[in-house]
Amino acid sequence: MAENVEIIKRASLWRDAWKRLLRNKLAVFGMVVLAVMVVAVIIGPAIIRWTTGFTADYVPSQIEQGDLVRSFSPSLQHPMGTDDAGRDILARVLQGGRISLMVGIISTLVSLIVGVSWGAIAGYLGGRIDNLMMRIVDIIYAIPYILIVIVLLSVFGGPNTPAIIIWLSEKFGGAGNQGLSQIFLLFFALGLVSWLTMARVVRGQILSLKNQEFVLAAKATGVSSFGIIFRHLVPNALGPVIVYATLTVPSVMLTEAFLSFLGLGVQAPYASWGSLAADGIKNIQIFPWQLIFPGVTMALTLFSLNFLGDGLRDALDPQTRKF
Amino acid sequence: MSNKGTILSIEGLKTYFHTEDGVVKAVDGITFELKKGETLGIVGESGSGKSVANLSIMRLIQEPPGEIVDGKIVFDGIDVRGLSIAEVRKIRGRRIAMIFQDPMTSLNPFLKISTQLTEVTRLHLGHTKQQARDHAIKMLKLVGISDAEQRIDSYPHEFSGGMRQRVMIAMALSCDPELLIADEPTTALDVTIQAQILELIKDLRTRMGTSVILITHDLGVVAGMTDKIIVMYAGKVFEQAPTRELFATPANPYTKGLLKSVPDPAHEQGTELYQIPGLPPDVAHLPPGCPFAERCERAEDICRKDFPPFVEVSSGHHSLCHFAREVYAESSKGLPKEEQ
Numbered sequence: 001m002a003e004n005v006e007i008i009k010r011a012s013l014w015r016d017a018w019k020r021l022l023r024n025k026l027a028v029f030g031m032v033v034l035a036v037m038v039v040a041v042i043i044g045p046a047i048i049r050w051t052t053g054f055t056a057d058y059v060p061s062q063i064e065q066g067d068l069v070r071s072f073s074p075s076l077q078h079p080m081g082t083d084d085a086g087r088d089i090l091a092r093v094l095q096g097g098r099i100s101l102m103v104g105i106i107s108t109l110v111s112l113i114v115g116v117s118w119g120a121i122a123g124y125l126g127g128r129i130d131n132l133m134m135r136i137v138d139i140i141y142a143i144p145y146i147l148i149v150i151v152l153l154s155v156f157g158g159p160n161t162p163a164i165i166i167w168l169s170e171k172f173g174g175a176g177n178q179g180l181s182q183i184f185l186l187f188f189a190l191g192l193v194s195w196l197t198m199a200r201v202v203r204g205q206i207l208s209l210k211n212q213e214f215v216l217a218a219k220a221t222g223v224s225s226f227g228i229i230f231r232h233l234v235p236n237a238l239g240p241v242i243v244y245a246t247l248t249v250p251s252v253m254l255t256e257a258f259l260s261f262l263g264l265g266v267q268a269p270y271a272s273w274g275s276l277a278a279d280g281i282k283n284i285q286i287f288p289w290q291l292i293f294p295g296v297t298m299a300l301t302l303f304s305l306n307f308l309g310d311g312l313r314d315a316l317d318p319q320t321r322k323f
Numbered sequence: 324m325s326n327k328g329t330i331l332s333i334e335g336l337k338t339y340f341h342t343e344d345g346v347v348k349a350v351d352g353i354t355f356e357l358k359k360g361e362t363l364g365i366v367g368e369s370g371s372g373k374s375v376a377n378l379s380i381m382r383l384i385q386e387p388p389g390e391i392v393d394g395k396i397v398f399d400g401i402d403v404r405g406l407s408i409a410e411v412r413k414i415r416g417r418r419i420a421m422i423f424q425d426p427m428t429s430l431n432p433f434l435k436i437s438t439q440l441t442e443v444t445r446l447h448l449g450h451t452k453q454q455a456r457d458h459a460i461k462m463l464k465l466v467g468i469s470d471a472e473q474r475i476d477s478y479p480h481e482f483s484g485g486m487r488q489r490v491m492i493a494m495a496l497s498c499d500p501e502l503l504i505a506d507e508p509t510t511a512l513d514v515t516i517q518a519q520i521l522e523l524i525k526d527l528r529t530r531m532g533t534s535v536i537l538i539t540h541d542l543g544v545v546a547g548m549t550d551k552i553i554v555m556y557a558g559k560v561f562e563q564a565p566t567r568e569l570f571a572t573p574a575n576p577y578t579k580g581l582l583k584s585v586p587d588p589a590h591e592q593g594t595e596l597y598q599i600p601g602l603p604p605d606v607a608h609l610p611p612g613c614p615f616a617e618r619c620e621r622a623e624d625i626c627r628k629d630f631p632p633f634v635e636v637s638s639g640h641h642s643l644c645h646f647a648r649e650v651y652a653e654s655s656k657g658l659p660k661e662e663q
Contacts, residue, residue, distance in 0.1 A: 213429040216383065216429070217429040217430070218442075219415070220381060220415055220416060221420070221494065221495075222412045222414070222415035222417060222443070222447060223412075227442075231434075232431050236431070
């Protein structure tokens with residue numbers, strides 16, 4: 001009897017969800033592509049430098065046939081071709097991928113922290129405070145978010161960058177790094193507009209959870225409101241939060257690409273998939289590879305993220321479970 | 324029993340809920356006292372205010388819409404109503420603990436048993452992680468869970484209903500509280516488990532010397548467990564008496580009705596079981612007279628007009644009825660026949 005108990009594997013909630021996720025082919029595809037992408041983005045630039053000597057910023061000084069045409073079509077040496085200045089596009093796409101993925105992930109984290117806390121506190125406290133907090137959300141919702149981001153970026157960009165962002169970018173990238181502080185600003189700007197839906201999702205979850213008996217039981221054992229919100233309620237709302245976060249990443253990345261495409265986001269010397277596409281579009285008729293490769297890479301990544309998000313929703317949301 | 328001191332005294336407690344339908348007087352002026360080591364049973368139909376009364380003691384009433392309007396709650400010399408929420412939190416779980424009705428929902432499904440059990444002691448006793456874990460294992464063994472060392476890392480869904488209620492009891496008792504409030508601890512369990520859980524509470528009560536308030540709508544449950552019983556109806560105490568006396572000589576028609584509704588194993592097949600006619604009144608719109616008048620067999624005009632007095636029929640035995648003495652006399656007369 002006792003031995004039998006040992007043999008039965010613990011079927012935790014997460015293990016169950018993981019099993020369901022693995023059954024979803026598109027989600028697995030998404031996960032694999034994303035894993036490959038992340039690895040490529042991290043170690044790719046180093047490998048290219050080691051094999052061909054090119055980095056994202058390396059401009060060859062001497063090119064055969066004079067300096068008339070520096071953008072070459074894809075070849076063995078440059079699998080994605082080179083750009084106007086003769087830089088290797090593969091290296092630039094991988095380098096840009098770092099920025100794009102970072103923007104996606106960090107902005108989502110910002111939105112996660114702000115949105116979850118905001119929604120959980122509003123939902124738990126209820127009443128007037130809830131009303132006030134959610135009306136603030138409604139108001140920010142009503143303003144087109146692209147407008148907010150553009151205003152934020154142009155007001156706080158350049159010489160007006162808030163001290164904390166300069167401090168952060170100096171901490172990570174060294175002093176006087178204008179381009180990097182612009183990227184950090186982008187993280188915050190995008191994070192600050194994408195927490196709204198997260199707050200609503202979490203608030204809805206908390207509202208349905210807070211009248212459950214285990215909350216009363218926790219209160220009866222003397223747990224503080226903070227403890228109840230963050231130790232008891234938020235973990236219960238984690239499923240929808242994870243799902244929504246994975247769907248926020250691609251939408252943030254798309255916004256970043258859009259902003260960079262317009263020249264508002266990531267700026268030289270840094271590059272992201274959006275700014276690479278912006279560079280490429282100028283020459284689309286003559287040198288199509290300058291647009292196609294960054295575009296396809298980004299599309300593939302966004303597809304994968306969306307597939308994974310959908311898969312996670314099916315796996316984590318008990319309501320949509322199929323038996 | 325042995326200790327004479329009073330652990331809890333409630334005086335004229337009134338807890339109202341302000342709803343769109345008017346003021347719901349869930350608890351309307353109840354008074355009782357609990358001595359150290361004693362067990363008090365609170366009996367009543369659904370909606371009679373039993374649970375609200377006890378949530379009020381721990382200040383767990385949601386405000387708004389709820390509000391403790393009036394009354395005194397004195398726990399071990401402390402006026403609970405005068406405390407700040409932070410001070411109340413120090414009492415909750417540490418000195419007054421509570422067991423809830425439905426063990427299926429009163430444990431957090433997302434947290435391991437260990438997390439939930441250690442939370443209390445780390446909070447109140449300042450245990451380290453390891454101390455708290457050892458203590459939790461000890462408590463699980465105490466409430467009769469085998470393999471406590473392995474089981475402690477399970478999730479609630481891996482436990483059966485009875486085991487979960489044991490975990491709840493372990494959690495409630497882990498800080499060695501002076502007062503344990505058990506709010507219908509066995510309602511959601513089947514009869515055999517019910518007996519086990521009651522036996523466990525009884526056993527732990529004598530071992531740890533905890534005072535217990537046992538809320539239930541099952542007279543059979545309180546009969547064997549309590550020293551004193553309060554019968555509640557429509558937010559008021561209808562009758563209050565030592566257990567033995569209440570069962571032998573009820574002095575209130577409502578209590579009599581309740582006692583008559585308990586199914587008798589010797590009951591003849593085919594004949595209908597007794598039930599009190601009608602439904603409990605809407606506590607938002609109570610009539611001026613006795614709230615039970617509409618359902619009472621012996622109600623007279625005075626019952627519908629005037630609110631009944633709280634009569635002391637014998638020492639420690641009170642009844643809220645215009646005819647308390649008459650009812651008491653009747654049941655005393657019938658005593659030799661039934662011999663409880």
